[in-house]
Amino acid sequence: MTDLRPDPFAPLQLGPVRLRNRVVKAATSEGRSPDGLVTDDLIDFHRRFAEGGVGMTTVAYCCVSPQGASAPGQIVMDSRAVPGLRRLTDAVHGAGAAISAQLGHAGVVAQKRLTGVTAVAPSRFINPTSFAYCREIRRDEIRAVIDQFAAAAQIAVDSGFDAVELHFGHLYLPSSFLSPLINRRKDEYGGDIDNRSRLVREIAQRVRDTVGDRIAVIAKLDMDDGLPGSIWIDEALRTVQLLDADATLDAIELTQGSSVFKPMYLFRGDVPVREFAEVMPPALRPGVRLMGKRVMGSYPYEDLYMLPAARQFVPVVRNTKLILLGGITNRQHLETGMREGFDLLAMGRALLREPDLVNRMIADAGTRSRCTHNNKCMVTVFGRTHCVLDPDQRYGEAAPLTTNSDNAAHA
Template sequence: MLDPLGPAVLGPVTLRNRVIKAATFEGATPGGLVSDRLIDYHLAVADGGVGMTTVAYLAVSPEGRTHADQIHWRPEALFGLRRLTEAIRATGAKVSAQIGHAGPVANGASNGAPSLAPSRAFNPLSMRFHRVPAAADLDRIVGDHARAARYAADVGFDAVEVHLGHNYLASAFLSPRLNRRTDRYGGSLARRADFPRRIVAAVREAVGDRIAVTAKMNMRDGYRGGFDLPESVEFALMLEADGHLDALELTGGSSLMNPMYLFRGAAPVKQMAARMPMPALLRVGIRASGHRFFREYEWRPLYFLDLARRFREALSMPLILLGGITDLPAMRTAMAEGFEYVAMGRALLREPDLLRRIAADGSTRSQCIHCNVCMSTIYTGTECHLA
């Protein structure tokens, strides 16, 4: 069995252990630039012992941001990103950049540019309709991913994680409910998968073997008519056959339709309504009936394991398991089940040094209570209110 705390190879990169800090938006990029707070945020978990930390979320296009105060890849952002990578790598940890296009999750009003969705739909964040991208728009966005990956390699990132999940643009194209197109990008899974596969291929071509390339993809969107088994397994097999990824991270849920399917635990509806940037009418609606959108799912250790087993059985490529991994027994279970890496999120926000303490004492348990109040802080500076 693999040792979760032992060295590991991820493509061309050697990690000091098999634990990756999952991409969770930090809310620390005012003006769309790196801040000292962002660097300190990742330094804390790097000093805390993770093998690699993931910077989220770095949009490939201006309209691909979820909000205006978010980094998008451009020359003005590169100096700060290099400061960040140099600081992280000095600790002995590696650093990955999550790249992608928010698509229908973007706030077009904040960005000053229409949000994009595979098919016509209303965007409650901006109180206007999404724009449906033409083939030329999709070609441009594929190129934007390649450019972002080159930038990431140039400024010192050890890896890029291509965001194919949570109904961001690539994920939205995979969803039968969100993608009702009748052109070459809609209909069968092969057609819906074409755009995401082109993105991954372009990223790999852009960086070669300079850095590792991973992707985060949904196993299940978590709503009726969304992307789900068995299509998600079939799509993962396509990605494996394409041969462009060094590892695949398995996730679930939709930032657009069912966010709590990813997080599990309590749904902090009041805090979300009070602190998240949204139109006043939507804020009132969230306060009144937010539990219909922010559904509550029981948190339990390794809550994605049952789903992820289907992928482990079908695939031979390295897989990253996330979801309810907060202690050494859970990590060892993941390794015993055949997963090569594990990803941790909220537990490291509560205790950035958790992994170092686990390495010193294998009986250490996380103090995270899965209240998810941290979700409401992602645009004001992500933090644990108990830390």
């Protein structure tokens, strides 16, 4: 009898790239490039996922400019980074997987003490977590940001990447333009959702014009961000419809939450308040213990927790593949996502716990993830990202934690 179940481990054509299966290692902060350049540690990190069976692994948050950094030690996509990035892509390809570079500009999430400049936003804004002032970005600066995304994509091509992932989520700069809470502009980039979608469409078009058909172009986009009066599904559907009609993207990864407030809306599950408090400066620890859960938010974990929102987007697209994220931990979840109409499935925490999980699922369909969703890995991103339950990980020293939870919000 023919097995009619969808096969998440069958090859897939993503634009010009042939993936060996449908599983993508989602971008999760790595903490393995302290000087903003590729290290052997970062190469080993991604090689483990490639050897473990994923179709593609994603290098988290590569800055399109120094001013677009959200945390120390992030790779800036310029010529200095190319030799190391080439070693990284060669290593992943040698292990049989494809590799994508996530490109981002932090916008309201950027910190002046890190970048040396005041953060920019569509309109004047006060970050509710850091209380930092963000000035309104000028129109000439918008054009510069679009050019920076294109230049970063060219660096990805030069470095041997198979894809770029444009970070249009989590209220980073492009995403903040989609938010009526942050974007109160009166020009062609503000107003209704068609105008507020202009920047992400222009970035996607410019990147596609730059890379042509040499690599795949993916966007990571918020379905909703969990902030009242900000991005919600109704307008996100329109943004996806516009991007799909432009036919500039090969795939869209659907996400939720923000790096501005209540980051647990993205992660769900346990809130590691005690662990966050322990890595804070002593004077701030009592406040974190008292207010941490309120600031971070608390949302129960459920398997496939983004699926109820994400399935709304399946009928909207004609030209663009969709990537499902959120609470995917076993083969049944992968197959469910495919039956629902998704082309690729992205996994984050489960692969941090077990980089070889895909190979184990291929060998045994009943394999269950060991991830407990305790979310203590969120704290490790301020040093070297790892699963705290993995005894083989070499624990790095955690960097000083700020009140900004950005580093944890790339999954």
